[in-house]
Amino acid sequence: MQIKLTGKTALVTGSTEGIGLGAAKQLAECGARVIVNGRTQQKVDKAIEAVIAAVPNAEVTGVAADLSTSEGGQALFEAVPEADILVNNLGIYGALDFFETDDETWQQYFDVNVMSAVRMSRHYAPAMVDNGWGRIVFIASESSVNIPSEMIHYGVSKTALLGLSRGLAKRLAGTGVxxxxxxxxxxxxxxxxxxxxxxAARNGISVEEAGVRFVQKHRPSSVIQRMATVDEVASMITYTCSELASATTGSALRVDGGVVDFVM
Structure with missing residues (x-):
């Protein structure tokens, strides 16, 4: 079983590092034309170099645009009018007590984590429908169903993506998207x-061991009892973008190491 995306154009938002960059590399490896995105040209150029280093024959370009604003979204639309695959990865996170989280911070999290994905999906979905094929993926979080008390604002923004994903899947029913x-x-x-x-430096241990300790303390329900790697998460994204996932839609696909303690 192989994933082949030759001839497909894949746009990954917020892809200059982390999960987004990992997904961009894997999509390129599967033959997709990849567009990376970040807020600065310097970061975009660095991400392009990283994709090419991982996949020497990759067809990859990039657009520098702040997608938390409608102006940034329009700049991307002008540079990339259509895409077959849209990975709404852009997001921010951070711990902050609920009673210290002001209106401006709540608005910032919704602008970045939610509204960027709304704008991207609203623009790119119609052409996918016209073509009879498309993939839209929202990168949510286990925090969307397991709201962390130390960053409620983040968890709520990710819960909103679940509603957006499910609703849009129903709206595009039967279209091939x-x-x-x-x-x-x-x-x-x-x-x-x-x-x-x-x-790790404070405790004289490796970074990996520090990750294990974090999971055991803060996410004790984890079944794998460690942090996932970027590639492990990117593999789920890549599969979801492929022809192999043609009967998977409207779903919340967990790659959380078993943190969320329910069977659905």
Whole structure:
């Protein structure tokens, strides 16, 4: 069983590092033309170099645009009018007590995590429908169903993506366009790795062991008892974008290491 995406154009938002960059690399490896995105040209150029280093024959370009704004979205639409695959990966996260989270912060999380995905999907879905084929993937989180008390604002924004994903899947029923959400759990992305490095230095342990300790303390229901790798999460995304997932739509696909303790 092989995933082949030759001839498909895949846009991955927020893909200059972490899960987004991992997905861009895997989609390129499967033959897709990949467009990476970040807020600065410097980060976009670095991401393009990373994809080519991983996949020397990759067809990859990039667009620098802040997709938390309608202006940034329009700049991307002008540069990339159509796409066969849309991975709505752009997102921010951070711990902050509920009573210290002001209106501006709530709005920022919705602009970045939710409205960017709304704008992207609203623009790219119609052409997918016209072509009779398309893939839209929202990168949510296990925090969307397992709201962390230390970052309620983040969890709520990711819950909104589940509603958006399910509703859009129903709206596009029978069109050949699938819409799904992927729910990563604790993942050793660059940002998390930097945080774990601080903990590792304080405790005289490796970054990997720091990740294990974090999971055991803060996500004790984890079945794998460690953080996932970026590639493990990207593999779920890549499968969801493929022809092989043609009967999977309207779903919340967990790649959380078993953190969420229910069987559905």
């Amino acid at each position: 699938t819409v799904n959400a992927v729910l990563p759990g604790p993942t050793m992305s660059e940002g998390v790795q930097n945080i774990m490095a601080e903990s």
